[in-house]
Amino acid sequence: MIQYTCDQCGRVISGQRYAIQIEIRRVSDTEAQLTTADLDQDNLQQIADEISLMDSTVEFKLPEPITKSVKLDLCTGCTRRFEKDPLSRDTHKRFNISPN
Ligand SMILES: [Zn+2]
Structure with missing residues (x-):
């Protein structure tokens, strides 16, 4: 049986x-600011230029993926807290209060 931890x-x-x-x-x-002027450009030529640049770049790195997803398993209590305060801002505020 698979056991899940929160x-x-x-x-x-x-x-x-x-x-x-x-x-x-x-x-x-x-x-977001893409205009019709951008679409009128000769994109094929631009892509060809970029590909030729890639060929000559030895240490070409792919950009970071635009979308990442984080999956969490939570118990009932933690889910309730998450619903109320997803970023734990209330908790952080409490810990930041000076004891003086
Ligand atoms: Zn929990």
Whole structure:
């Protein structure tokens, strides 16, 4: 039998298990500002130029993937807390209070 542990509190999930999927997406402002003038450019020539640049670049690196997803398994208690405060901002505030 597969045992799941809560990704938040680390305890074995004995009751209901909740799966949370977070999508991280890089937002590019230049994509949003694409105009018809951009579309009128000779894209084939531009792509050919880029490909020839790639051939001559030895250490060519692919850009980071635009979308990443994070999957979490949470117990009921942690799911309730996550629903109320996904970024744990309340928790961080409490820990940042000076004891003086
Ligand atoms: Zn938990």
